Amino acid sequence: MLLGYSLTPFGHDPDAWTKPRDRRRLGFDALLDQVAAAEAAGFDFVLLADRLSIRPADDLSSVAVPFEPTLLASALATRADGIGIIAAASAAQHEPYNLARRFASLDLVSKGRSGWLVLLDDGDAARGNEYVDVVTALWDSFEDDAFLYDKVEGRFFDPSKMHVAHHKGAHFSVRGPLNVNRSSQGRPVLTHLLEEGDEALAARTGELLLLQAGKVEGLVAIAARAIRSIEAAGRRRSDVRLVANVVPVVAGSPQAAGYKVTAPTLAGVRTIGTPEMIADRLHELATAADLDGFTILPPTLETGERFLADVVPELGRRGLIGGKRQVTLRDRLGLARPVHPAISGKEVSR
Numbered sequence: 001m002l003l004g005y006s007l008t009p010f011g012h013d014p015d016a017w018t019k020p021r022d023r024r025r026l027g028f029d030a031l032l033d034q035v036a037a038a039e040a041a042g043f044d045f046v047l048l049a050d051r052l053s054i055r056p057a058d059d060l061s062s063v064a065v066p067f068e069p070t071l072l073a074s075a076l077a078t079r080a081d082g083i084g085i086i087a088a089a090s091a092a093q094h095e096p097y098n099l100a101r102r103f104a105s106l107d108l109v110s111k112g113r114s115g116w117l118v119l120l121d122d123g124d125a126a127r128g129n130e131y132v133d134v135v136t137a138l139w140d141s142f143e144d145d146a147f148l149y150d151k152v153e154g155r156f157f158d159p160s161k162m163h164v165a166h167h168k169g170a171h172f173s174v175r176g177p178l179n180v181n182r183s184s185q186g187r188p189v190l191t192h193l194l195e196e197g198d199e200a201l202a203a204r205t206g207e208l209l210l211l212q213a214g215k216v217e218g219l220v221a222i223a224a225r226a227i228r229s230i231e232a233a234g235r236r237r238s239d240v241r242l243v244a245n246v247v248p249v250v251a252g253s254p255q256a257a258g259y260k261v262t263a264p265t266l267a268g269v270r271t272i273g274t275p276e277m278i279a280d281r282l283h284e285l286a287t288a289a290d291l292d293g294f295t296i297l298p299p300t301l302e303t304g305e306r307f308l309a310d311v312v313p314e315l316g317r318r319g320l321i322g323g324k325r326q327v328t329l330r331d332r333l334g335l336a337r338p339v340h341p342a343i344s345g346k347e348v349s350r
Contacts (some may be wrong), residue, residue, distance in 0.1 A: 001286060001320040002243055002293025002333060003312075004040040004086070004210075006047045006266060007031060008063050011300035012247065015060040025301070026066050028075060033078045034301070037310050041308045042321060044332040045084035045115065047210075047295055048073055052088060052119055052265045063265065070102050077110035084329030085206070086115035086191050091131040097174055100138035103188045104180040112185030112328035115208060118201075125198060127129045127171045132190070134174050137165040139187040141177030163342060185328035186338040193266075194226055202345070203229035207335055210295055211244040214267055216285065219244055223289035241292040241333050244285065246271055247299055248278055250306040259266050268297045275310040279318060292333075 009025045010016040017025075024030055035046050036213035051064035065072060069087035076085055087106070089099055097114075107114040146161035191302075192202035192345035195212040202209055213219040221287055224243055231242050245268030271281045282294060299306030315321045327333045 003043045004045045004047050004295035006049060006295055006297045007034055007065060010062055012063055012297045013093045013299040014062060016300045035076050039083040041312045043083055043139055045086050045257040048087045049266050050088045050243055051192050070106055074106055074297055077078055084113045084332055088119055090119040092121045096131055096134040096172055099179060100135040100343050101178050104139055104178055107183035107188050112183045115189035115191045115329055123163050129201055130169045130171050132173050134167050138176050138178050140341055142181055143342055144182050147181050185330045189329050194222055199226055199229050203233045208241045212267055220289045242291045243295055244291050245297055246294045248307050249303055250310055264275050275314045278311050279314040307316055
């Protein structure tokens with residue numbers, strides 16, 4: 001069972017900041033402490049959702065981290081050296097070349113532990129498809145062994161292993177290449193958030209799909225629809241990881257849990273009860289919806305700490321999590337390292 005941890009300063013309950021009022025939680029060290037705790041508990045990735053890139057108009061969110069996600073991810077990667085880090089970035093707020101270079105750099109800084117949570121302009125599916133294709137092509141600017149560093153012959157790289165995108169489409173014109181080499185995992189993991197709506201792009205390009213629903217029935221329906229779409233796109237179910245958002249409330253008994261989370265961006269199925277009951281529930285959900293794991297959205301930091309301290313060991317005792325330490329995010333997710341298109345024979349001339 002895969003486990004992710006959604007990072008917030010106070011918790012996913014919008015009122016969590018009021019209990020207690022601690023400004024230190026907005027600082028980098030406090031966020032790093034959360035990531036380090038998740039890493040020590042054996043979590044596979046931390047999610048920097050950034051309020052899904054919704055820019056504040058006349059309010060500020062206590063749920064969003066107070067840092068730009070990719071810069072925060074870079075800083076975290078230098079201090080937490082095992083856990084994967086998935087950062088949100090909007091195609092409406094970044095040029096394709098700059099975003100591709102930013103995440104390719106993050107993948108090198110993190111030694112192959114990065115992922116991009118793809119956020120698109122809802123009204124233009126064609127632009128979104130083209131954007132993701134351009135970014136992916138730029139990530140393949142160089143084959144794995146393109147950089148030679150041959151001092152004797154004076155050859156910095158092999159030009160025959162550089163691939164220029166020469167992209168000219170309806171929305172973007174991008175030549176390339178990036179000046180960033182491929183990382184140890186090949187390229188960042190393409191991540192999409194799925195709820196109600198068009199999942200064609202996610203089914204075609206997504207490697208990690210985060211499923212969002214408020215009720216079990218909705219979650220099962222989204223998962224089933226996603227699997228059908230993946231197969232309709234000519235891909236195998238085993239090529240994609242389905243991970244559902246859950247809001248756990250760990251208590252001595254169900255009656256002791258009173259949180260009702262109405263997060264403005266991320267949401268999930270609420271699971272309430274003792275550690276044993278929550279472990280049961282997660283196992284049942286994974287079986288019912290054919291899931292590979294869960295992203296934990298703790299309503300408060302205290303409930304998050306209880307999940308790490310009490311639920312995670314229970315999952316381990318049942319053999320649902322655990323195993324040897326993996327190096328890259330793809331290793332942790334059980335995803336194959338992508339072969340460069342020039343090697344696989346799938347490169348498209350532009």
